[in-house]
Amino acid sequence: MFIDIIEQLNTAIDDGAYWLLYVFSLLIIVKLNDEKGKEYLVKPMVLLAIIVFNPLVALVLDKCLQSSYWRVIWMLQEYIVISYAIILVLRKYKKVQKIIVGIVFSLIIVFAGKNMFVDNYYKKAENIYRIPNEIIEICEIINNNEDEPYVATVYHVYIWIKQYDPSINLAYGKNGGPMEIRSLVEPSERDYAYLHEVLVENECNILVIRVGEVLQEEIEMHGYEFIDNTQNYVIYRVMPNM
Amino acid sequence: MLLIRTLFFVIITSITSVGCGYFFRKLLKYQSTDILNDFFTGLTVFLAFFQIECLIGIFFKISLEALTNIYAITIGFFFLMGILYKVKLKEKWISINHNSLKDINWGMIICVSLLVGVQACMIAFSMRQNSDDSSYIAITNTALETNTLLEYSHVTGEQYTNIVSLFKRWVSPFNILMAVLTKYIGIHSTVLHHVILPLILIPLAYIVYWQLGKVFIKDKKERWVFLLFICIMHIFGGYSEESVSTHLLVRIWQGKSIYAAIFIPWLIYRLICLYQEKTKYNWVILFISSIAGIVLSNVAVIENIFLIFVFALLDFYKNKNWKHLIYAGICCLPMFIAGVTMVICMYMMGEL
Numbered sequence: 059m060f061i062d063i064i065e066q067l068n069t070a071i072d073d074g075a076y077w078l079l080y081v082f083s084l085l086i087i088v089k090l091n092d093e094k095g096k097e098y099l100v101k102p103m104v105l106l107a108i109i110v111f112n113p114l115v116a117l118v119l120d121k122c123l124q125s126s127y128w129r130v131i132w133m134l135q136e137y138i139v140i141s142y143a144i145i146l147v148l149r150k151y152k153k154v155q156k157i158i159v160g161i162v163f164s165l166i167i168v169f170a171g172k173n174m175f176v177d178n179y180y181k182k183a184e185n186i187y188r189i190p191n192e193i194i195e196i197c198e199i200i201n202n203n204e205d206e207p208y209v210a211t212v213y214h215v216y217i218w219i220k221q222y223d224p225s226i227n228l229a230y231g232k233n234g235g236p237m238e239i240r241s242l243v244e245p246s247e248r249d250y251a252y253l254h255e256v257l258v259e260n261e262c263n264i265l266v267i268r269v270g271e272v273l274q275e276e277i278e279m280h281g282y283e284f285i286d287n288t289q290n291y292v293i294y295r296v297m298p299n300m
Numbered sequence: 301m302l303l304i305r306t307l308f309f310v311i312i313t314s315i316t317s318v319g320c321g322y323f324f325r326k327l328l329k330y331q332s333t334d335i336l337n338d339f340f341t342g343l344t345v346f347l348a349f350f351q352i353e354c355l356i357g358i359f360f361k362i363s364l365e366a367l368t369n370i371y372a373i374t375i376g377f378f379f380l381m382g383i384l385y386k387v388k389l390k391e392k393w394i395s396i397n398h399n400s401l402k403d404i405n406w407g408m409i410i411c412v413s414l415l416v417g418v419q420a421c422m423i424a425f426s427m428r429q430n431s432d433d434s435s436y437i438a439i440t441n442t443a444l445e446t447n448t449l450l451e452y453s454h455v456t457g458e459q460y461t462n463i464v465s466l467f468k469r470w471v472s473p474f475n476i477l478m479a480v481l482t483k484y485i486g487i488h489s490t491v492l493h494h495v496i497l498p499l500i501l502i503p504l505a506y507i508v509y510w511q512l513g514k515v516f517i518k519d520k521k522e523r524w525v526f527l528l529f530i531c532i533m534h535i536f537g538g539y540s541e542e543s544v545s546t547h548l549l550v551r552i553w554q555g556k557s558i559y560a561a562i563f564i565p566w567l568i569y570r571l572i573c574l575y576q577e578k579t580k581y582n583w584v585i586l587f588i589s590s591i592a593g594i595v596l597s598n599v600a601v602i603e604n605i606f607l608i609f610v611f612a613l614l615d616f617y618k619n620k621n622w623k624h625l626i627y628a629g630i631c632c633l634p635m636f637i638a639g640v641t642m643v644i645c646m647y648m649m650g651e652l
Contacts, residue, residue, distance in 0.1 A: 171536030220438035227457035234455035
């Protein structure tokens with residue numbers, strides 16, 4: 059249990075460089091004897107840290123936050139504390155020195171952190187919805203071919219579909235739907251005959267899978283009808299049992 | 301058209317929020333000339349009233365359309381009360397402090413505005429994959445599609461039979477609030493989430509940091525430098541998927557991200573204001589803020605209590621005043637009620 063909590067914190071703070079700066083910043087505020095900083099930042103944050111990092115409290119919090127204990131670090135306001143400590147230090151210097159010290163602190167932040175804008179967080183927008191064009195294409199194919207679509211599909215499709223078209227119902231999503239269909243659809247190698255039985259039983263009428271995962275002749279033998287395909291996905295109608 | 305609708309929405313929200321904040325300030329006889337404080341107080345009151353109205357709406361199974369109208373009436377009522385107070389007290393509609401215009405540091409303002417603008421545009425004009433959206437935005441879209449409040453599954457589209465299983469959704473109905481806002485603006489909710497909200501919420505976060513900075517830093521020039529360093533920290537704050545910066549700059553349209561990046565600094569600001577002045581106004585706004593936080597995320601149920609408790613404890617150590625401790629306890633009541641409700645629901649669902 060404790061190991062799990064420590065692992066959560068490790069993941070949340072990564073290499074901890076920002077948090078080392080945070081501790082230094084608290085010490086700087088105390089050292090420079092700034093009354094407001096001590097009263098409104100240092101005392102509350104230290105008391106908060108003592109309480110939330112107490113192992114017993116941590117156990118209860120982890121249970122209450124449903125294994126999201128790391129969220130307690132949101133309360134510690136690292137960017138406010140560090141920025142304020144920098145302001146206090148800058149007050150000690152005159153004009154040019156102030157600029158130089160400011161640049162040095164900026165560089166420390168840059169090297170301690172990770173740039174958000176060069177990571178994999180952002181991709182080029184393809185449309186006003188900020189979802190992949192291929193998903194819109196899939197939704198249009200489904201709507202043109204089925205009046206009341208009930209779709210079983212893979213992760214990279216189901217996380218987007220409802221964001222574009224809520225009228226398309228899914229057999230399962232991130233939080234919901236029968237586990238059995240998920241366990242049959244998610245792997246790239248599937249027992250299509252058994253999957254067909256389960257899909258028909260659950261009244262699913264559309265299956266969307268990646269291109270090249272199965273030969274069309276092979277899948278059509280098991281009760282699926284090819285509708286259309288996009289660059290990466292192929293859409294099948296799940297034919298009801300005769 | 302999208303730009304006009306967004307601008308119209310921002311202007312209407314700002315005016316009504318300031319009006320509402322002004323009404324509460326005058327009602328509780330608090331002296332202040334801080335328009336930003338009125339603005340945020342107004343927003344907090346709107347959030348808190350949404351929580352109450354939405355919960356009643358969910359249990360009485362009213363339509364989304366009805367909730368949208370009721371909420372519009374609520375906003376209109378508080379705004380109108382603000383106007384009436386303004387007329388009654390014969391105060392100036394807009395008062396400009398000419399002294400504050402003298403010491404404007406344009407260099408810093410442009411620098412910080414550019415950085416904030418770049419952050420907002422980076423999110424609004426790019427695409428990000430976040431699996432949580434498949435739940436959050438889907439709930440909003442399902443509410444809009446079915447014109448109901450949490451009656452149908454956002455995944456399968458089936459009608460829910462057990463409201464208890466949805467306790468996380470109705471304790472924090474942020475996604476329904478988004479559905480209501482979508483109806484007001486009249487655009488696709490995914491566009492509202494992915495494009496419009498980042499352009500509004502990221503500058504809003506920095507306005508909260510500015511407010512918080514006011515507590516520590518009297519000199520405006522220094523406050524701009526303070527904001528500049530917060531900008532740099534957020535831009536280089538991608539050290540973890542769970543950092544506040546990641547929530548601010550990757551998925552600010554989600555309730556928990558707004559809670560982490562905007563609401564917690566606002567709550568700390570309110571707590572510091574209260575720590576400085578134990579006025580009726582500050583206590584009431586803290587109580588309202590407690591309810592408002594829960595709209596955004598279930599996490600507020602725990603974290604609001606901890607933040608209020610820490611400041612109450614420090615105040616008690618300093619002033620030895622039991623009355624303040626009791627008032628702080630009363631401010632935690634919304635979280636206690638929400639927390640107990642969640643525990644009962646978890647027990648009924650066998651999750652405990």
